[in-house]
Amino acid sequence: MKSLQKIDIAARDLSEEVHDANFIGAKMKSERRYAALERDYADPDKLRETAGLIKQHTLENLDTYLEKAEAALQRNGAKVHFAVDDERAKQVVLDIMNEHGCKSMVKSKSMLTEEIHLLDFLEKNGKEVVETDLGEFILQIDHDHPSHIVTPIVHKNRRGIAKSFEREGLGDYNDDPETITRRARKFLRQKYLDADVGLTGANFVSAESGRIALVTNEGNARFCMAANKVHIAIVGIEKLVPSDRELGVFLNLIGRSGTGQQLTVYNQFIGGPKSAGQPHGPEHMHVIFVDNRRSEVLASDCREILRCIRCGACLNVCPVYRQSGGHAYRSVYPGPVGAVLSPLLAGNRFPELADLPKASSLCGACNEVCPVNIPIPDLLLRLRDKAKREKAGDAMKGTPDLTMWAVLCSQPTMWKTALKMGHTMNYIPTEMIPHPSAMSWQSQRKLPKFEGGKFRKWFKNHKSN
Amino acid sequence: MSSDRDAIFSSIRKALEPIKNPAPMPEWDTELVISRPSGEFASLKDQFENKLKFASARFMDSVDALGEFLKAEGVTIGYCDPALAGRFAGLEGVEIETEYDEAKIDVYGFGITRATAGIAESGTIMLRDQDTSARLAALAPWIHVAVIDEKDIVATIPDAIERFGDDPSIIFCTGPSKTADVEGILIEGVHGPGIQVALVI
Numbered sequence: 059m060k061s062l063q064k065i066d067i068a069a070r071d072l073s074e075e076v077h078d079a080n081f082i083g084a085k086m087k088s089e090r091r092y093a094a095l096e097r098d099y100a101d102p103d104k105l106r107e108t109a110g111l112i113k114q115h116t117l118e119n120l121d122t123y124l125e126k127a128e129a130a131l132q133r134n135g136a137k138v139h140f141a142v143d144d145e146r147a148k149q150v151v152l153d154i155m156n157e158h159g160c161k162s163m164v165k166s167k168s169m170l171t172e173e174i175h176l177l178d179f180l181e182k183n184g185k186e187v188v189e190t191d192l193g194e195f196i197l198q199i200d201h202d203h204p205s206h207i208v209t210p211i212v213h214k215n216r217r218g219i220a221k222s223f224e225r226e227g228l229g230d231y232n233d234d235p236e237t238i239t240r241r242a243r244k245f246l247r248q249k250y251l252d253a254d255v256g257l258t259g260a261n262f263v264s265a266e267s268g269r270i271a272l273v274t275n276e277g278n279a280r281f282c283m284a285a286n287k288v289h290i291a292i293v294g295i296e297k298l299v300p301s302d303r304e305l306g307v308f309l310n311l312i313g314r315s316g317t318g319q320q321l322t323v324y325n326q327f328i329g330g331p332k333s334a335g336q337p338h339g340p341e342h343m344h345v346i347f348v349d350n351r352r353s354e355v356l357a358s359d360c361r362e363i364l365r366c367i368r369c370g371a372c373l374n375v376c377p378v379y380r381q382s383g384g385h386a387y388r389s390v391y392p393g394p395v396g397a398v399l400s401p402l403l404a405g406n407r408f409p410e411l412a413d414l415p416k417a418s419s420l421c422g423a424c425n426e427v428c429p430v431n432i433p434i435p436d437l438l439l440r441l442r443d444k445a446k447r448e449k450a451g452d453a454m455k456g457t458p459d460l461t462m463w464a465v466l467c468s469q470p471t472m473w474k475t476a477l478k479m480g481h482t483m484n485y486i487p488t489e490m491i492p493h494p495s496a497m498s499w500q501s502q503r504k505l506p507k508f509e510g511g512k513f514r515k516w517f518k519n520h521k522s523n
Numbered sequence: 524m525s526s527d528r529d530a531i532f533s534s535i536r537k538a539l540e541p542i543k544n545p546a547p548m549p550e551w552d553t554e555l556v557i558s559r560p561s562g563e564f565a566s567l568k569d570q571f572e573n574k575l576k577f578a579s580a581r582f583m584d585s586v587d588a589l590g591e592f593l594k595a596e597g598v599t600i601g602y603c604d605p606a607l608a609g610r611f612a613g614l615e616g617v618e619i620e621t622e623y624d625e626a627k628i629d630v631y632g633f634g635i636t637r638a639t640a641g642i643a644e645s646g647t648i649m650l651r652d653q654d655t656s657a658r659l660a661a662l663a664p665w666i667h668v669a670v671i672d673e674k675d676i677v678a679t680i681p682d683a684i685e686r687f688g689d690d691p692s693i694i695f696c697t698g699p700s701k702t703a704d705v706e707g708i709l710i711e712g713v714h715g716p717g718i719q720v721a722l723v724i
């Protein structure tokens with residue numbers, strides 16, 4: 059009787075195995091996050107709030123900081139490029155590869171490259187590209203997509219991975235995680251040595267020094283800058299922070315928020331090509347700043363979402379994500395952050411994803427854990443409003459007509475009268491009310507006994523005292 | 524390309540124009556980001572040791588201890604920064620090369636390079652490119668030994684950031700390379716060192 063939204067269907071159709079993998083993984087990371095922050099800080103909220111203010115300040119002065127970062131990088135000997143959208147970004151990467159005569163690329167994890175579908179494009183243009191993050195590598199051989207922004211293969215288990223490795227000729231079937239990791243180590247090591255170019259994203263960019271901060275655990279980003287001669291960093295324009303000093307705030311938050319680590323194993327700060335005496339590493343560094351609708355988000359009333367440092371904490375804590383998994387969000391960015399960011403980045407395809415902001419009970423857990431204190435529930439409401447105004451069809455699906463309710467709520471006299479009559483609800487079988495909104499709401503809940511309607515009278519009598 | 528630059532800056536400025544009072548930069552005290560110590564320590568070195576172990580890295584403070592360790596691990600050949608090689612010349616049963624030969628990347632069982640600093644707060648080893656004799660030596664072997672002068676152990680992450688200088692590539696290493704991608708199970712030694720040693724001298 060209830061018509062389901064797409065995310066409900068995805069959650070319903072998820073196999074038990076995948077559901078459990080998502081659920082347990084998310085719960086574990088949430089618990090570790092809490093433990094790490096409480097252990098290490100007297101007032102973790104103060105830290106989160108400060109981080110949020112720093113990012114908001116940077117965003118609201120983005121032109122100044124972006125100019126600063128550009129100048130600093132150029133000073134350090136890096137080349138700076140700009141790309142307005144996905145097409146341009148891909149082309150710039152290809153042009154750089156061609157300019158240096160590069161054929162093969164090793165790359166570390168970058169959500170932005172997922173967003174612009176860089177791999178397909180480079181492969182179509184005759185380049186070899188290898189993902190080196192273990193999870194991303196497994197996704198690549200499976201032609202799959204990440205379901206989580208920090209732990210991309212949280213939806214997979216060792217048996218499936220062992221089968222993929224066997225299929226790809228990486229050894230006989232063996233589902234021991236250590237064996238899987240060693241085999242990947244061996245295979246990828248050769249790729250690092252053979253590649254001409256290493257591509258990375260950036261977690262933060264210090265405007266003052268131009269340094270790109272990269273946060274990883276495996277060491278693959280280090281290897282993408284060791285044996286090859288060209289380094290390309292592809293960066294969303296929202297990644298800036300004012301100076302190196304602020305990195306201290308964000309590094310302390312990102313590991314703890316994402317996986318409960320005090321610091322991720324490797325934090326790299328790359329300001330330019332290798333130093334003069336260094337025998338290894340890139341002689342050329344290219345940084346590509348990509349807009350791809352971020353400036354549109356900056357112009358919207360949801361600009362706070364650009365503070366996001368992609369830690370994944372809001373996914374892990376979200377009851378909807380835990381049930382549905384990341385793929386249910388049908389976009390690169392899943393979970394609460396994705397429910398805001400994906401429809402905004404979709405541009406004129408907004409209606410296709412306009413149902414995502416409704417996939418939330420507005421419980422507020424995402425806001426509470428967010429290291430940059432993004433008021434995600436408020437942003438979800440703003441997007442629901444946008445969907446309604448723009449009459450985005452998908453968003454309305456499964457929503458009964460609430461016009462009557464809306465009229466009632468916007469007319470004080472009618473509202474007062476209705477409340478006075480509320481008691482009659484206790485004498486009628488409410489589940490039988492033949493209005494779709496009432497039926498839909500009650501299909502999963504029971505109306506409690508009405509005991510209201512007395513407050514105004516009480517308040518009137520107690521006003522002066 | 525420059526047209527992309529212009530387009531991006533103009534749309535950013537257009538987006539920001541209606542914001543009459545842009546959010547100010549918050550004042551924040553460095554104390555805010557310093558984590559609560561996990562105990563009381565007599566020295567920064569002690570705290571560093573404690574945190575290093577917490578991060579699953581190994582702490583050593585003598586060349587002999589390193590020798591024993593390498594022996595126990597059954598490693599016989601490795602690379603060492605030429606400037607440090609003198610200290611390790613007496614190690615028995617291990618062959619040390621001071622010129623990194625890329626063809627031997629899988630032959631070297633260890634790499635010894637200089638660390639610029641240690642961070643007591645987090646058990647982190649800081650490597651600056653200008654102080655690292657060969658990037659691959661600190662990354663490719665199963666065992667990486669970072670040699671840290673005791674006086675280079677700083678208290679906090681902000682202290683380490685202040686030492687960045689003009690170096691183009693700085694790395695904080697907090698423990699061995701690791702992953703939990705496969706079913707959340709922790710495996711050490713993915714692409715980088717499976718064993719991270721800090722040798723404080």
Ligand code: SF4
Binds near residue numbers: 366370371428
């Ligand atoms: S919105 Fe906040 S909690 Fe979610 S991924 Fe981004 S920074 Fe982390």
